[in-house]
Amino acid sequence: MRKKYIVIITLVLLLLFAAFSCQSGRDTGNAGKKSIVVTYSILGSLVKDLVGDEATVTVSIPNGLDPHEWEPSAKDIETINKADLVIENGLGLEGGMEKTLQSARDNGVKFFTASDYITVRHVGIGEGIPSGDPDQAVGAADPHIWTDPLTMKSVVSALAPVLMQDLGLDVTNQAAKLETQLDNLNTEVMNTVAQIPLSDRKLVTGHESMGYFAQRYGFKLVGVIVPSLSSQAEVSAADLAALKQAVIDNQVKAIFTELGTSPVVAKAIGDETGAEVVELTTHSLPTDGSYFTFMTNLATVITAALK
Numbered sequence: 001m002r003k004k005y006i007v008i009i010t011l012v013l014l015l016l017f018a019a020f021s022c023q024s025g026r027d028t029g030n031a032g033k034k035s036i037v038v039t040y041s042i043l044g045s046l047v048k049d050l051v052g053d054e055a056t057v058t059v060s061i062p063n064g065l066d067p068h069e070w071e072p073s074a075k076d077i078e079t080i081n082k083a084d085l086v087i088e089n090g091l092g093l094e095g096g097m098e099k100t101l102q103s104a105r106d107n108g109v110k111f112f113t114a115s116d117y118i119t120v121r122h123v124g125i126g127e128g129i130p131s132g133d134p135d136q137a138v139g140a141a142d143p144h145i146w147t148d149p150l151t152m153k154s155v156v157s158a159l160a161p162v163l164m165q166d167l168g169l170d171v172t173n174q175a176a177k178l179e180t181q182l183d184n185l186n187t188e189v190m191n192t193v194a195q196i197p198l199s200d201r202k203l204v205t206g207h208e209s210m211g212y213f214a215q216r217y218g219f220k221l222v223g224v225i226v227p228s229l230s231s232q233a234e235v236s237a238a239d240l241a242a243l244k245q246a247v248i249d250n251q252v253k254a255i256f257t258e259l260g261t262s263p264v265v266a267k268a269i270g271d272e273t274g275a276e277v278v279e280l281t282t283h284s285l286p287t288d289g290s291y292f293t294f295m296t297n298l299a300t301v302i303t304a305a306l307k
C-alpha cells in the first residue's frame with residue numbers, strides 16, 4: 001500500500017515539474033517576441049491572422065464591450081506603454097482610451113493608426129436623421145471601418161511593411177494570403193446580399209455603424225435609432241418621430257439593433273411602423289474569434305431580414 005502512495009506522489013511531482021518546465025519554457029519564448037497591442041477585437045483578429053506566432057498580440061478592449069465607451073485599467077495602461085507597437089482604429093472610435101493612447105504616444109511608443117491607410121467615409125447629405133449632434137453632422141468621419149472587407153484589406157496591405165520596418169517581422173506571405181481571403185470574403189458578401197432586391201437595400205441601425213458596408217454593397221442609410229456615430233448619444237422625441245416617418249416613407253422591412261441600442265425604443269419603432277426588429281452584431285467577434293465569420297454573419301442576418 002505504502003509503495004503505491006510513493007509511486008503516486010512521485011508521479012504527481014514529475015507532472016508538476018513538467019508543467020513548471022513548460023510554463024517557464026513558454027515565458028522564455030515570449031520574452032524574445034515583440035509585443036503588439038491592438039485596441040479592439042475585430043481589428044485584433046486580422047492582426048493575429050497576419051502576425052501568427054511571430055509576435056504576441058494583446059487586445060485591450062474585451063470582445064463584447066462597447067469600444068466607444070471602454071476605459072483602460074492601470075494594468076491595461078502599463079501593457080500599452082510597454083508595447084513594441086500599438087495598433088489603433090483612430091477617427092475617435094476608442095473614445096475612452098484617447099488620453100491613454102496620447103500619453104503612450106508622447107512616451108515614444110510606436111503607433112499604427114488603421115484609418116490613416118483607408119479611404120475615410122464621411123457622413124453624407126440626407127443620411128441618417130439630422131439631430132444637431134456634431135458626430136452626425138454632414139462631413140463627420142465614420143470610424144466603423146471594419147464593416148467593409150476591402151477597407152480592411154487596405155489596412156492589412158499597409159500594416160505588413162510597418163511590421164517589417166518597426167519590428168523586423170517579415171509577414172509578406174501571410175499578408176498576400178490574407179489579402180486574397182479578404183477579396184474572397186468581399187465576393188461572398190456581395191453574392192449573399194445579391195438576394196436582396198436593390199429597392200429593399202435600406203438600413204436602419206442602432207447607431208450609424210454600417211456606412212462602409214452600405215457604401216460597398218449599395219445600401220441606403222435611412223436612419224439610426226441613436227442619432228450619432230457613437231453609441232453614447234441619446235435619442236430625442238423629435239429624432240424618434242423623424243425616424244419612424246423615414247421607416248414608413250422608405251418601406252423599410254427591418255430595423256437592426258446593436259450593442260447599446262435601447263430595446264424599448266427599437267420595439268416602439270417596430271410596433272408603430274410594422275418593421276421587424278432584428279439583432280445585429282456589429283462591434284464584437286463571434287465565438288470562433290474570426291473576422292471572416294463576423295462578416296459572413298453580418299451579411300447573412302441582413303439578407304435574411306431584408307430579402
Ligand SMILES: [Zn+2]
Pocket residue numbers: 068144207208209229230231283
Ligand atoms: Zn459604433
